[in-house]
Structures are given as C-alpha cells and as structure tokens.
Amino acid sequence: MRTTTMTNLARIIGGAALLAAASAANAVSLSPNGLGQVLIYPYYTVNKNQDTLVSIVNASDIGKVVTIFVMEGYNGRTVQSFDLMLSPHDVWTAAITATADDRGGVLQTRDTSCINPPIPAEGIALSASGYDGSSVWPADAGPQDITRTREGYVAVFARADIDPASDLAQATTHVQNGTPGTGVPPGCADIDDAMIALAALPPTNGLYGSGTIVDVGLGTFFAYNADALANYTDVSLYTPVASLFTPFVDANSEEATHGIARSYSWHADGKPLVADWAFGVDAVSAVLMADSIQNEYLVASTVGANTDWVVTFPTKQMYVDDLYGAVPFAPFAEAFHAPGVSLVVTPVEHYDREEGAGTQPPACETLCPAPGTFALAYEVNVLSYVPGSSTVFTSGTPSRVLGSTLTYSAFDPLGSSGFTRLDLFSGDGQHVLPGGIAPDGNPLTIFGLPSVGFMVYNVINTNAQPGLLANYGGAFAHRTTTACVGAGPCATNSQ
Numbered sequence: 227m228r229t230t231t232m233t234n235l236a237r238i239i240g241g242a243a244l245l246a247a248a249s250a251a252n253a254v255s256l257s258p259n260g261l262g263q264v265l266i267y268p269y270y271t272v273n274k275n276q277d278t279l280v281s282i283v284n285a286s287d288i289g290k291v292v293t294i295f296v297m298e299g300y301n302g303r304t305v306q307s308f309d310l311m312l313s314p315h316d317v318w319t320a321a322i323t324a325t326a327d328d329r330g331g332v333l334q335t336r337d338t339s340c341i342n343p344p345i346p347a348e349g350i351a352l353s354a355s356g357y358d359g360s361s362v363w364p365a366d367a368g369p370q371d372i373t374r375t376r377e378g379y380v381a382v383f384a385r386a387d388i389d390p391a392s393d394l395a396q397a398t399t400h401v402q403n404g405t406p407g408t409g410v411p412p413g414c415a416d417i418d419d420a421m422i423a424l425a426a427l428p429p430t431n432g433l434y435g436s437g438t439i440v441d442v443g444l445g446t447f448f449a450y451n452a453d454a455l456a457n458y459t460d461v462s463l464y465t466p467v468a469s470l471f472t473p474f475v476d477a478n479s480e481e482a483t484h485g486i487a488r489s490y491s492w493h494a495d496g497k498p499l500v501a502d503w504a505f506g507v508d509a510v511s512a513v514l515m516a517d518s519i520q521n522e523y524l525v526a527s528t529v530g531a532n533t534d535w536v537v538t539f540p541t542k543q544m545y546v547d548d549l550y551g552a553v554p555f556a557p558f559a560e561a562f563h564a565p566g567v568s569l570v571v572t573p574v575e576h577y578d579r580e581e582g583a584g585t586q587p588p589a590c591e592t593l594c595p596a597p598g599t600f601a602l603a604y605e606v607n608v609l610s611y612v613p614g615s616s617t618v619f620t621s622g623t624p625s626r627v628l629g630s631t632l633t634y635s636a637f638d639p640l641g642s643s644g645f646t647r648l649d650l651f652s653g654d655g656q657h658v659l660p661g662g663i664a665p666d667g668n669p670l671t672i673f674g675l676p677s678v679g680f681m682v683y684n685v686i687n688t689n690a691q692p693g694l695l696a697n698y699g700g701a702f703a704h705r706t707t708t709a710c711v712g713a714g715p716c717a718t719n720s721q
Contacts, residue, residue: 252481253490253500254509255456260434261285262454267380267437268538268678269606270296272324272331274629276446279438281319282382284312286432289388289395291422291464295473296322296333296352299378299606299632300368301562302543303357304473306333306350309422311340311388311398313412322352330354330375340398340414342422366547368566377630379538379606380437381473382452384429385463392425419466426464431456439628439682448628448682448701455510457490474541477506484663489513494708497715501662501670507544510676511557511659514540516706517651517674521681525611526642530686532626535609535637536679537648537704542568542605557675559654567603567634570675571653574600576640584640601653603634612636627684627699650674651709662712670712679704 270278284290289312296306310318320335334349335341352375359365368374388395398412435452460480465471479488484502487509491499503509523533545555546568553561554568562568574586586600602609603621608630612619615636622631637646651657651673662670680703687696710716 252457252460252479253488254458254477254479254513255490256513257431257454257456260451260454262431262433262456263384263429263458264455265382265433265435265452266455266538266540266678267382267435267452268450268540268680269377269379269439269536269608269628270322270331270437271377271439271628271630272322273376273624273631274441275443276439276441276629278322279319279440280322280380280435281317281437282310282312282433282435284314284316284432285434286430287314288390288427288430288432289313289316289398290384290429290433291386291388291426292433293383293385293471295381295383296331296375297378297381297473297605298352298357298368298374299630300374300566300604301357301366301547301568302378302540302605303363303366303368303547305331305352305354305356305375305378307471308345308350309342309385311342311394311414311417311422313339313388313395313399316400323349324376328373330372338400338412338414340412340417342417342419344414364549366566367562367564377606377632379540381540382433382435383458383463383471383473384431384433385459385465385471386422386426387429387462389425389427392421394421394425397421422464423466426462428460428462429458445697446684446699448699450680450701450703453514453678455513458510474510474544475505475507477509479509483665484667489662491515492708493710493715495715499670499672499708499710499715500665501672502665503662505661507541508659508661511541512662512672512676514676514678515557515659515672515674515708516677516704517709518647518649518707519677519679519704520645520647520706521702521704522643522645523611523637523639523681524643524683524685525613525639528642530688531642531683533611533681533683534625534627534630535646535681535704536628537602537607537609537677538679539570539602539605539675539677541676557657557659559657569599569601569603569634569654570650570657571599571601573649573652574637575647575649576637576644577646578641578644582640582644586638600635604632606632607634608632610636611639613639627682650677664713666713668713670710670714670716672708672710674708677704677706
C-alpha cells in the first residue's frame with residue numbers, strides 16, 4: 227500500500243476524471259507510430275571514448291514547451307534538467323560527451339532553439355547533486371562520485387503547447403530567409419517564466435526522436451529510435467522550475483473513471499488492454515509492461531563479434547527509492563539500498579540457431595551445484611554475452627560493446643549465435659503490477675516489469691582490405707510479450 231509520502235511527492239493530479247467510454251483517444255499508450263508527448267531514450271553513455279547524440283523533432287503545427295531530463299543509470303536520479311521551446315516543425319540536437327575518463331558527462335548543443343535557462347557554448351556538466359546529498363534531494367545508496375553520471379538514460383516531456391497567438395510563439399520561431407538552414411535564430415533572451423506560463427496550453431502529441439552512440443575514432447555507430455508515449459496528459463503540466471517536475475508521475479486522463487490515469491496497451495492475443503490507475507506512474511508502467519523480452523545475439527570469434535543488451539526500467543525509481551515511501555512497491559521486489567543495487571531476479575533461456583535450448587544457470591537433476599543468481603541490479607542494465615561467464619564474469623566488468631559498468635550479470639550464450647528470452651515475470655516470487663481497474667469496474671493485474679531497451683552488436687573485420695580494419699554493427703529493439711489476469715482479455719489467461 228502506498229503511503230501519503232508517495233502521494234505528496236508524486237503530486238498526483240486528482241478530481242477531474244470524467245465518465246467516458248474506453249478508448250485510446252485520451253489514455254496513456256506506447257505509440258505505435260513513434261509520435262507522442264513523452265520520449266524515452268533507453269541509454270546514453272560517454273564510456274569507451276563514445277559520445278551520445280540526441281535529437282528531438284516537433285512534427286506538429288504548434289510549438290511546445292519540453293522538459294528534458296538526463297537520469298543516471300543506477301537509480302534514475304536526475305543529473306540535469308532544463309526547459310526547451312520547440313517551434314512548429316523544429317528539430318533540436320545535442321551531444322552528451324566527457325572531458326576525461328575520470329570525469330562525468332557534459333551536455334553540449336549548438337542548436338539555436340530556445341532553452342530556459344540558456345546553455346553556454348561549452349555546455350553544462352551533469353551533476354551529482356541529485357544523488358550525493360548536496361542539494362534538497364537526500365543521498366541514496368549508490369556511488370556518490372561524479373563518474374556515476376557517465377551513463378544512464380534520457381526522458382523528454384511535452385509539458386505544454388505554446389499558444390500560437392502568444393508572445394512566446396513569436397519569440398521562439400525562427401525567421402526564414404529563403405535559404406535552408408540559415409534562418410535567423412529566435413530572440414530567446416526575452417523569454418522568462420512568466421511569458422511561458424501565459425502561453426501554456428494542454429500539450430498534444432507530435433514529438434519523436436532518436437539516439438546515437440558513436441565512437442568517431444573507432445568508427446562505431448549504434449542508432450536507435452526513442453520510445454514514444456502518447457496522450458500522457460490532458461492538462462498543461464508547466465511549472466516555472468523544471469527541477470520541481472517529477473518524471474512519469476503526473477500522467478492523467480480525463481476518461482479515467484476509476485482513478486487518475488488510463489492506460490491503453492495490447493494483450494498478447496492482439497486485443498486492447500484498458501485499465502484505470504490510482505497513480506499516474508502506474509499507467510506509464512502498465513503500457514511498458516512485459517512478462518518477457520527477447521532478442522538475438524552474435525558472438526562468433528571468427529568475425530570478432532560481440533553483443534550487448536540494454537534493459538532499462540524507466541519508472542523503477544518510483545517503486546524502489548526511499549524518496550517515495552515504504553518501498554519496494556510492486557512490481558519490483560527489492561528497494562535500492564546498499565551496496566547500491568535493487569535486484570531483479572530474471573530466469574534466462576538461450577536458443578541457438580538450430581533449435582538447441584538451455585537455461586542460465588544450467589538445469590540439472592542430481593548432485594546439482596548451488597545455482598548462481600542471474601539478476602538485473604539497476605534502473606539501466608547492460609548485459610554482455612560472455613562465454614563461460616558463470617566463472618569468469620564479475621559485477622562491474624565493462625561490457626564488451628558499450629563499455630558499460632552497469633553490468634551486474636552477463637549472459638552465457640548457447641553457441642556463437644541465436645536468441646535469448648529474459649523472463650521478467652517468474653523471478654522474485656513473480657513480478658506483477660496490481661491495482662488496475664477495467665472500465666467495467668473489474669480488477670486487472672499485469673504480469674512482468676516496465677522495460678524498454680535494445681540489443682547492439684559489433685563485428686570487427688581485421689582485414690577488410692590489406693591493412694584496413696573495419697567495424698560493423700547495429701541496434702535492434704527488444705521484442706516483448708504481455709500477459710495479465712482479471713477482466714476482458716485477461717480473464718482467460720492461463721498463467
């Protein structure tokens with residue numbers, strides 16, 4: 227049961243729910259076309275001489291006030307946030323980079339779209355103040371040094387649309403001169419909190435974006451699409467100070483008749499899955515829930531291949547961080563405590579390309595050794611494929627492709643290529659998100675955990691041409707399955 231502390235910190239919007247039929251029109255959903263009000267970039271890193279490039283596109287005909295959050299990977303604490311004003315059809319780009327191997331990340335942009343407060347030419351450093359106790363936020367149980375900001379994820383929220391007739395709309399719009407890419411930048415210096423507040427309208431969908439992890443010197447380039455949440459809010463969420471806005475908790479839907487926010491997702495059999503939730507963060511989690519994720523791997527030594535998985539739980543901090551009450555809350559089973567982990571036990575199945583199958587740790591019948599525990603420990607998890615990892619891998623070992631240290635466990639592959647299924651339901655006595663209410667008033671529980679992420683692989687050709695080394699790679703989103711128990715399509719679930 228969530229406490230008053232959770233409710234106060236979440237600032238859940240209440241008292242405005244209207245009676246309406248179930249539909250996706252005003253319900254939080256994972257956008258199938260990639261356009262939405264909220265964008266989730268599952269991973270950024272500055273490790274291994276890499277930079278992370280981020281783009282945000284406003285594809286709509288109306289300007290938007292957008293808040294960008296950069297979150298570290300251990301516990302999802304905010305390490306930088308600011309407001310961005312996007313004019314209609316505007317594109318904003320930035321890079322997260324590092325000045326040295328023992329320093330944190332720095333966000334830099336040469337884009338002329340308006341930012342409040344402005345970002346200097348040298349960029350803004352990612353800050354440890356969100357987790358080290360040096361600000362209003364108390365310290366957590368994770369590492370306290372600045373290098374914790376070197377990897378994590380990014381979330382973008384459209385908190386308001388900009389009234390086209392407002393002074394803000396005029397101030398944030400580029401003046402075209404007929405030559406592409408050379409228009410006059412907007413007059414950002416005149417923008418203040420009061421101007422934004424006067425122009426704020428309820429936000430609409432229309433954002434999309436991409437992330438790219440690149441090593442210029444080595445020639446690696448891993449690009450992915452941001453996950454988009456549509457219909458996150460029906461009201462303006464603008465407040466003058468971006469840091470006072472808490473990511474993921476203010477989801478709301480006028481159509482929710484049994485709570486604050488309505489989620490709209492899809493059951494495994496293709497039927498719509500609709501539920502109302504008392505907490506906005508649960509509606510977000512509901513549309514990201516998966517009882518399993520699957521993806522491929524390639525680790526053939528003959529072609530210098532390695533594979534990493536990124537598995538990010540974007541809302542996990544709201545269920546495991548002491549900031550939010552008597553944690554843990556379902557669907558997570560362990561609070562984020564010393565030594566800086568919140569373990570999620572996840573059974574693993576590997577399949578080679580010829581129908582062979584195996585579990586990790588391996589199954590046995592008699593005289594079995596004590597099984598190792600395969601677990602994900604952080605909000606952002608990076609899993610490498612390491613043959614024989616049960617004996618050679620230790621927590622924190624840099625991953626083989628991305629160089630991540632958010633590596634509590636590693637995959638022990640079955641052969642040099644195939645696919646893996648990660649069970650997000652069965653571990654820890656079963657992960658479930660309870661508390662959903664179907665539009666007809668019946669209870670609904672969704673299995674698994676809220677997750678996003680992708681697989682990256684790298685192939686090194688040491689002799690592409692005589693004396694020439696070449697790198698090849700790709701990034702591919704995870705495939706998911708969804709299961710539930712309760713009303714509608716969940717009533718006949720066999721799990």
